Amino acid sequence: MSEIECEKVLPYASEGNNKTEQVEEMFDKIAEQYDTMNGLMSLYQDRYWRRETLRSLKDLHPQRLLDIATGTADLAINAYEELEPKEIIGVDLSENMLKMGRKKVEAKNLLNVITLKQGDSLNLEFDDASFDAITVAFGVRNFADLQKGLSEMNRVLKEGGRAAILELSEPTNPLIKLGYKIYTRGFIPVMAKLVAKDLRAYEYLPESIAACPQGERMASLLRQCGFSSVKVRTFMFGACSLYVANK
Ligand SMILES: C[S@@+](CC[C@H](N)C(=O)[O-])C[C@H]1O[C@@H](n2cnc3c(N)ncnc32)[C@H](O)[C@@H]1O
Numbered sequence: 001m002s003e004i005e006c007e008k009v010l011p012y013a014s015e016g017n018n019k020t021e022q023v024e025e026m027f028d029k030i031a032e033q034y035d036t037m038n039g040l041m042s043l044y045q046d047r048y049w050r051r052e053t054l055r056s057l058k059d060l061h062p063q064r065l066l067d068i069a070t071g072t073a074d075l076a077i078n079a080y081e082e083l084e085p086k087e088i089i090g091v092d093l094s095e096n097m098l099k100m101g102r103k104k105v106e107a108k109n110l111l112n113v114i115t116l117k118q119g120d121s122l123n124l125e126f127d128d129a130s131f132d133a134i135t136v137a138f139g140v141r142n143f144a145d146l147q148k149g150l151s152e153m154n155r156v157l158k159e160g161g162r163a164a165i166l167e168l169s170e171p172t173n174p175l176i177k178l179g180y181k182i183y184t185r186g187f188i189p190v191m192a193k194l195v196a197k198d199l200r201a202y203e204y205l206p207e208s209i210a211a212c213p214q215g216e217r218m219a220s221l222l223r224q225c226g227f228s229s230v231k232v233r234t235f236m237f238g239a240c241s242l243y244v245a246n247k
Contacts, residue, residue: 004221005211006141011204019144020120024093026201027071031096033196035072038138040195041188041205042240049240050075050137052233053166054082056244060162062132066091068121068153069139073101076114079135089126091119122148126156133157137166141212150225157247163227164244168205169214171238180239184209214241 010019011026030037038046053075057065063086067076070090079088092098098116105114119125121136122145134153143149153163171177184206192202213221218241219230227245234241 004146004213006208006213007144007146009204009208009211012200019142020093020122023142023144026198026204027092027094028096029198030196030201031072031094031100034097034100035074037192037196037202040191041202045236045240046137047074049166049235049242050078051082052235053135053137053164053242054079056164056231056242057083057133057135057162060133062161063087064131064133065089066124066126066131066134066156068134068136068149069093069142070101070116071097071137071139073098073104073114073116075135075137076101076116077104077108077110080108080110080113083133085132086113088114090114090116091121091124092116093118093120122152124152124156128155129158129161131156131158132161134161134163135166136163138168140165140167141208146213147221147225150222150227154226154247159247161247162244163222163247164242165218165222166240166242167212167214167218168209169212169234169238169241170210171236172215173237176237180237181206214238218243219245 011022065085065088067090070076070092076088076090101116171180188202192199219232222230222245230245
């Protein structure tokens with residue numbers, strides 16, 4: 001069992017449930033407002049970040065793709081548009097997030113390509129070496145055991161396969177970090193009160209971002225979990241990071 005800061009950051013600290021159960025409960029609660037809040041909070045950059053994540057897989061021409069922590073399925077749908085694989089499977093803990101995702105997949109007529117399943121990324125139901133590529137956007141900082149989650153990704157990837165991991169991070173420049181803190185701890189909770197039903201979810205957000213390994217630390221964890229040649233790219237002064245890791 002690994003001991004990484006973000007594993008100890010819980011959505012609802014006072015309750016008895018473990019992190020995985022609390023994360024599922026939190027996303028079940030905010031599912032209907034999730035897409036609206038995500039766009040607002042990221043100043044609509046989330047769409048660009050997801051596209052760039054998928055572009056990092058383009059040269060691989062993946063045919064079987066797994067989208068971990070798929071949520072409302074934006075990345076899974078974008079993956080079809082960018083990469084046109086034969087099959088995409090999206091896995092998520094939260095049935096309410098998946099429900100929103102299934103509506104979008106159906107509206108896009110993609111039910112024959114994209115399958116959304118409830119499941120835990122820490123214990124994937126798939127065989128070893130069964131996917132060409134894996135994507136995960138804004139998911140890993142919610143894992144109760146980050147190393148287990150990254151190792152599971154490595155296990156189900158084929159040799160020569162690639163994982164593209166997008167995660168929110170903190171800017172490193174002190175001045176920009178100050179502005180970022182005012183934004184995430186001042187503006188976002190106000191928006192959360194207005195739009196979302198769960199203020200705590202949007203307090204948990206900056207707390208979990210601050211506690212999540214980023215940059216070289218995340219790259220080093222990925223290498224420990226079996227990946228090689230990890231590339232790191234940042235967006236918006238470091239407010240978001242993309243890790244592209246080959247197996
Ligand atoms: C911030 S949302 C991201 C959703 C989507 N990937 C996107 O790009 O908008 C995080 C999602 O990760 C899911 N999640 C967190 N931990 C998970 C786990 N251990 N296994 C599966 N899903 C998980 C949550 O239920 C939630 O839907």
